[in-house]
Amino acid sequence: MTEPVTGDPVPAGVLRPHAEQEYAGELARLAEHDDRPRPPGWRLSPWAVTTYLLGGELPGGTVITPKYVGRRRLMEVAVATLATDRALLLLGVPGTAKTWVAEHLAAAISGDSTLLVQGTAGTAEEAIRYGWNYARLLAEGPSEKALVESPLMRAMRLGSVARIEELTRMPSDVQDALITVLSEKTLPVPELSTEVQARKGFTVIATANDRDRGVNELSSALRRRFNTVVLPLPDTVEDEVDIVARRVDRIGASLELPQAPAGLEEIRRVVTVFRELRSGLTSDGRTKLKSPSATLGTAEAISVITSGLALAAHFGDGVLRAADVAGGIVGAVVQDPVSDRVVWQEYLEAVVRDRPEWRDFYRACREVS
Structure with missing residues (x-):
């Protein structure tokens, strides 16, 4: 091809x-x-x-x-x-x-x-x-x-x-x-x-x-x-990850940002967080969640990842990591400083903390929260 x-x-x-x-x-x-x-x-x-x-x-x-x-x-x-x-x-x-x-x-x-x-x-x-x-x-x-x-x-x-x-x-x-x-x-x-x-x-x-x-x-x-x-939101996590990855790649190229080798893992994590919070349910269907007032669509995920790429490129080693997306994701979720902050803290402690593979993300979010 x-x-x-x-x-x-x-x-x-x-x-x-x-x-x-x-x-x-x-x-x-x-x-x-x-x-x-x-x-x-x-x-x-x-x-x-x-x-x-x-x-x-x-x-x-x-x-x-x-x-x-x-x-x-x-x-x-x-x-x-x-x-x-x-x-x-x-x-x-x-x-x-x-x-x-x-x-x-x-x-x-x-x-x-x-x-x-x-x-x-x-x-x-x-x-x-x-x-x-x-x-x-x-x-x-x-x-x-x-x-x-x-x-x-x-x-x-x-x-x-x-x-x-x-x-x-x-x-x-x-x-x-x-x-x-x-x-x-x-x-x-x-x-x-x-x-x-x-x-x-x-x-x-x-x-x-x-x-x-x-x-x-x-x-x-x-x-x-x-x-x-x-037009509906993407049907699956894979579809949304694909959309975000394509758009971030285009935007990153236009901004002349270095490519992030480990970017796909963080994209999947951001997409998962947004999908769970907007649906009010974890991906495994076991835990009900409160939804924030913010609109957590694909466009917001693209914005969070693009900002993270800029941090990784200019203040890191060029590899997109949890610390680079944590600030953006908290800012996207917590639009109302009172009610949304409660929703985010509950999600962080009840869901993110219990995922062993998300320990770096949990620490990074705790620092900026």
């Missing part, structure tokens, strides 16, 4: 390349071998998009690395939704790779993942529809030149994928600005007595979760405009 193909060189100094930059080589190879029907405006067929997400081997031995580790059917449903006139809502608890999947879907379908609206409590309607260059507006009045396109409007003009992150964090009236766009595929501009009609290939991928505070429920009218795919 050949090595995974690499893309064109990313511009020097870029900390976090877009998916279409980092995986340009894989996307190009898929396009070369893709002889299946493509929906209007798509760069790849639905089969090729799914292969890009889940990984595989092309004729000639080219390896496509997996971007998402999980159930194939979920990705097939998501891709099939985007091949229709329906928008896609990726729903799940924090840390289930919603943003990651949305970015790679946009990169594979339209070659551009940057048409992004970030939802917050302060997101204004202009972020969904359009705004104005007020200097030109005052000088010239309403005109095409004074109009400032939103990422959504630009995606409609280009026939591309628009992404909306954290849709449920937006105020309800801002959310509802999407209804006309998603149902009529037009965006009226009454000030200019015109409208923007979406070109073939336009679609919307939104992400949302209902665990965070400040969530605004979607109206029934808006929810009907989306097909919803719920």
Whole structure:
């Protein structure tokens, strides 16, 4: 089997390349071998998009690395939704790779993942529809030149994928600005007595979760405009360890951190701790646990391991050890200094202390706790 193909060189100094930059080589190879029907405006067929997400081997031995580790059917449903006139809502608890999947879907379908609206409590309607260059507006009045396109409007003009992150964090009236766009595929501009009609290939991928505070429920009218795919947490420890190891390897390479020879053992330990605490049960099913208020998803495990790698690289011998991840894991678990600290101490004394192979981890956590 050949090595995974690499893309064109990313511009020097870029900390976090877009998916279409980092995986340009894989996307190009898929396009070369893709002889299946493509929906209007798509760069790849639905089969090729799914292969890009889940990984595989092309004729000639080219390896496509997996971007998402999980159930194939979920990705097939998501891709099939985007091949229709329906928008896609990726729903799940924090840390289930919603943003990651949305970015790679946009990169594979339209070659551009940057048409992004970030939802917050302060997101204004202009972020969904359009705004104005007020200097030109005052000088010239309403005109095409004074109009400032939103990422959504630009995606409609280009026939591309628009992404909306954290849709449920937006105020309800801002959310509802999407209804006309998603149902009529037009965006009226009454000030200019015109409208923007979406070109073939336009679609919307939104992400949302209902665990965070400040969530605004979607109206029934808006929810009907989306097909919803719920992304679950990884099914097994092995799946989650694989995800964390792959992402940490990528992040470590971009940060130019030395590789950690013993990293896999610590990754498995961090993943096990997070899975046990969020499920409220030890992996052997014998001990019930209290769960902390923190979200202990895969994204948090990646953050803990990456921070540990930085400690090992700059203040240790380059080998990831228990002492390097202890501080990060305590910080991730103990978000509420009162209730979460009690949960963590009980877990440490009732579970970690009784595992002989975790003695170094127990000592390290005791020191930072």
